[in-house]
Amino acid sequence: MNPTGAQVAAIRDTRTQTAEHTGCPEWQLAGIRAALLATQGAPADVMSAAMLAAGDASLRVPSEPGFLGHWPRNASAERRRSAFTPCADHKEHPAGGCPACRAERAAMTEEQRLAAIAEAHQILAATTSQYVPPAVARALAQEAS
Ligand SMILES: [Zn+2]
Numbered sequence: 001m002n003p004t005g006a007q008v009a010a011i012r013d014t015r016t017q018t019a020e021h022t023g024c025p026e027w028q029l030a031g032i033r034a035a036l037l038a039t040q041g042a043p044a045d046v047m048s049a050a051m052l053a054a055g056d057a058s059l060r061v062p063s064e065p066g067f068l069g070h071w072p073r074n075a076s077a078e079r080r081r082s083a084f085t086p087c088a089d090h091k092e093h094p095a096g097g098c099p100a101c102r103a104e105r106a107a108m109t110e111e112q113r114l115a116a117i118a119e120a121h122q123i124l125a126a127t128t129s130q131y132v133p134p135a136v137a138r139a140l141a142q143e144a145s
Helices: 003-024 028-036 041-056 064-069 098-106 110-127 133-144
Strands: none
Touching: 003 028, 003 064, 028 041, 028 064, 098 133
């Protein structure tokens, strides 16, 4: 979305209040503006997600993935990933299907692979409010059947 100055300031002010209560890093206007610009969707959906993200002390900086992780349940439309979200480790490749990451995974031992999966689950649980770990999802499915 293309935010107004007032919208960017509202996210910054909310983040500042979160920082005062939790000690988390404050967010700068330029970073908030860039993250809002990168996030696709109806302004009300994007602003709601950004506002929720501003209250999440575990997010160090404003970002499109951080906002998408707080997409509201009653948003007008599903969240959409931008066409090109770079890999966190290899900026020249897209996050989904990064060939450099695939090569690194192929070279891993089974122990390293399981440790990386466990770490990814921890990161997801910390950054995504609606994340359900696979083991929990399986247990819930068994309970339901
Ligand atoms: Zn990569």
